Amino acid sequence: MAQEIATLAGGCFWCTEAVYQNLKGVASVESGYIGGANPDPSYEQVCSGKTGHAEAVRVTFDPDVISYGNLLDIFFATHDPTTLNRQGNDVGTQYRSAIFPHSPDQEQEAKAAILRSAPDHARPIVTTIEADAPWYPAEDYHQKYWDRVGDRNPYCMALIPPKLAKLRKNFAERVES
Numbered sequence: 374m375a376q377e378i379a380t381l382a383g384g385c386f387w388c389t390e391a392v393y394q395n396l397k398g399v400a401s402v403e404s405g406y407i408g409g410a411n412p413d414p415s416y417e418q419v420c421s422g423k424t425g426h427a428e429a430v431r432v433t434f435d436p437d438v439i440s441y442g443n444l445l446d447i448f449f450a451t452h453d454p455t456t457l458n459r460q461g462n463d464v465g466t467q468y469r470s471a472i473f474p475h476s477p478d479q480e481q482e483a484k485a486a487i488l489r490s491a492p493d494h495a496r497p498i499v500t501t502i503e504a505d506a507p508w509y510p511a512e513d514y515h516q517k518y519w520d521r522v523g524d525r526n527p528y529c530m531a532l533i534p535p536k537l538a539k540l541r542k543n544f545a546e547r548v549e550s
Contacts, residue, residue: 375435375436375437376400376433376434376435376436377433377434377435377436377441377475378431378432378433378434378475379431379432379434379441379444379445379475379479380407380429380430380431380432380472380473380475380505380508381429381430381432381444381445381448381471381472381473382407382408382427382428382429382430382468382469382470382471382472382473383429383430383448383451383452383454383460383470384428384452384453384459384460384461384463384468384470385428385460385463385468385532386404386405386428386429386430386511386515387404387515387518387519387523387529387533388452388460388519388529388532388533388536389404389428389429389430389451389452390402390404390430390516390517390518390519391518391519391520391523391529391533391536391537392447392451392536392537392540393430393432393444393447394517394519394520395548395549396434396439396444396447396544396547396548396549397438397439397547397548397549398434398435398436398437398438398439398547399432399433399434399435399439400433400434400435401432401433402430402431402432402433403430403431403433403510403511403516404428404429404430404510404511404515404516404518405429405430405431405508405509405510405511406419406424406426406427406428406429406508406509406511407426407427407429407473407506407507407508407509408425408426408427408429408471408473408503408506409424409425409426409427409506410424410425411424411425411426412507412509413509414426414509415512416511416512416515419467420465420467422465422466422467424467425466426467426509427466427467427468427469427471428467428468428511429471429473431508432444439547441478441479441482442482442485442486443544443547445472445482445483445486445490446486446489446490446544447540447544447547448472448486449486449487449489449490449493449494449498449500450490450493450539450540450543450544451536451539451540452470452536453470454470454487454490454494454498454499454500455494455495455496455497455498455499456470456499457469457499461532469501470498470499470500470501471500471501471502471503472486472500472501472502472503473503473504473505473506474502474505475505480502483502484502487500487502519533
């Protein structure tokens with residue numbers, strides 16, 4: 374099985390991770406930080422908004438089962454790509470909507486996905502396509518957060534179930550049963 378990596382920032386990484394972790398063809402999802410200046414930042418540093426990093430997920434997937442384009446279509450359907458540096462109540466550049474392509478082909482697919490998804494949104498898409506940058510895994514307690522404690526966290530309960538409902542409604546054939 375050949376594997377590729379997609380790196381996506383769509384606001385809180387707990388929320389984005391929950392969307393991707395149960396998709397057919399996805400081998401793993403890791404929450405982390407990308408796109409900033411400080412090496413090996415902590416959660417607290419990133420949350421300050423001063424490091425330039427985005428909360429993001431790194432999705433390892435089998436392109437023979439789910440394509441990069443499919444992952445991007447899911448990305449645009451399960452977060453708001455029209456709000457600059459914001460997802461819901463989370464505000465700051467660390468919550469920006471961004472795609473970090475790992476190849477020229479992924480960059481072209483990201484551009485195509487933005488155009489494909491634009492008609493689905495009432496406002497212009499502000500998602501950026503940023504250069505691949507050093508990846509820093511988030512602390513262990515952030516990994517698989519929804520599975521471990523999300524249903525006991527009011528923030529997660531308010532945001533993640535609607536995202537998962539959109540996923541199941543629009544991409545049912547992609548979700549593990």
